[in-house]
Amino acid sequence: MNASSRITTPFAPGATALEVIDGVDLAGRRAVVTGGTSGIGAETVRALALAGAEVIVATRRPETAGLLASELSRVPGAGPVRAQALELSDLSSVRNFAEGWQGPLDILVANAGIMALPQRVTSAEGWEMQLATNYLGHFALATALLPSMQASGSARMVIVSSGAHRAFPLDLADPQFEQRPYDPWAAYGQSKSADVLLAVGARRWWSEGITANAVNPGYVLTNLQRHLDDDTMRSFGVMDDDGKVKPLPYYKTPPQGAAGSVLLAASPLVAGVTGRYFEDNQEAAVVSGDKGEASGVAAHAVDPTVADRLWDYATDAISR
Numbered sequence: 001m002n003a004s005s006r007i008t009t010p011f012a013p014g015a016t017a018l019e020v021i022d023g024v025d026l027a028g029r030r031a032v033v034t035g036g037t038s039g040i041g042a043e044t045v046r047a048l049a050l051a052g053a054e055v056i057v058a059t060r061r062p063e064t065a066g067l068l069a070s071e072l073s074r075v076p077g078a079g080p081v082r083a084q085a086l087e088l089s090d091l092s093s094v095r096n097f098a099e100g101w102q103g104p105l106d107i108l109v110a111n112a113g114i115m116a117l118p119q120r121v122t123s124a125e126g127w128e129m130q131l132a133t134n135y136l137g138h139f140a141l142a143t144a145l146l147p148s149m150q151a152s153g154s155a156r157m158v159i160v161s162s163g164a165h166r167a168f169p170l171d172l173a174d175p176q177f178e179q180r181p182y183d184p185w186a187a188y189g190q191s192k193s194a195d196v197l198l199a200v201g202a203r204r205w206w207s208e209g210i211t212a213n214a215v216n217p218g219y220v221l222t223n224l225q226r227h228l229d230d231d232t233m234r235s236f237g238v239m240d241d242d243g244k245v246k247p248l249p250y251y252k253t254p255p256q257g258a259a260g261s262v263l264l265a266a267s268p269l270v271a272g273v274t275g276r277y278f279e280d281n282q283e284a285a286v287v288s289g290d291k292g293e294a295s296g297v298a299a300h301a302v303d304p305t306v307a308d309r310l311w312d313y314a315t316d317a318i319s320r
């Protein structure tokens with residue numbers, strides 16, 4: 001990542017997903033959006049489908065995509081939306097998903113995520129659940145779908161990270177919290193650092209015509225906050241004394257939160273751009289990550305050496 005060539009776009013931080021791809025025609029393009037039944041993912045699905053793409057919602061519960069699919073099926077010009085089962089924390093489910101895929105894949109939005117699980121929980125493979133869901137499952141999915149992305153000729157991968165990555169470098173000596181005490185935020189933050197490193201590591205796919213970029217959607221009230229207790233929600237300022245949840249002024253709506261994903265997935269403004277981190281619809285500046293910065297991408301998350309070490313670690317983990 002070269003700070004002197006930061007990518008800028010004309011879009012304000014509050015632009016919506018529909019606004020950033022206004023006029024873009026995705027007819028004939030096929031997209032997968034993980035976790036596309038709620039929050040930011042659902043708005044990503046909506047925007048891509050309204051631009052004409054065929055969208056496959058990769059979800060743990062395919063039946064929950066029905067409402068969105070039927071709503072979009074009534075919009076003239078919208079691409080078809082269907083759901084396919086995917087449990088990211090279970091490698092066999094990831095393999096089943098990829099094996100069921102036929103033909104080229106043009107857009108992969110690695111959006112699904114969980115945040116701040118209070119206790120250390122492990123996946124079927126014994127991985128810490130936030131790393132398993134937010135990063136390893138997506139790495140396995142992208143790797144398994146690589147031939148389909150190669151077949152596209154100009155595939156784009158978007159990995160939804162978070163500003164929480166800044167304070168939590170990936171600890172490759174103990175990524176699964178086996179030797180250090182489990183911390184819900186450290187586990188979330190390092191998984192989101194791993195997401196940025198996935199975009200950096202995927203530069204090896206550039207010669208295949210595949211780009212990969214990470215995005216911070218900003219703060220959005222969604223189901224993601226469901227593991228936070230009331231005291232934490234109050235300390236964040238998003239819950240009042242009566243237990244009413246309300247966004248702070250700088251919070252985004254889900255359509256605004258989805259804008260960065262959609263911009264990177266489909267806008268001609270970022271064609272050919274790879275290995276970058278966007279927030280507020282612009283490429284972010286590289287920051288130290290240890291000074292409590294409120295924006296930017298931490299240097300530890302864009303270190304190509306760490307990205308390659310993580311790639312090797314993940315390749316080994318999913319092939320066991």
Ligand SMILES: NC(=O)c1ccc[n+]([C@@H]2O[C@H](COP(=O)([O-])OP(=O)(O)OC[C@H]3O[C@@H](n4cnc5c(N)ncnc54)[C@H](O)[C@@H]3O)[C@@H](O)[C@H]2O)c1
Pocket residue numbers: 034035036037038039040041058059060086087088089110111112113114115133160161162163216217218219220221222223224225
């Ligand atoms: N909401 C925010 O403020 C915020 C901020 C920064 C980053 N993010 C990121 O944005 C992404 C979308 O989050 P959201 O806010 O829309 O939350 P959300 O809870 O509404 O959506 C997350 C989706 O991921 C799915 N999911 C979770 N675990 C899964 C698994 N094991 N397999 C398959 N699907 C799974 C959920 O079912 C859900 O559909 C996440 O990656 C999140 O970390 C959100």
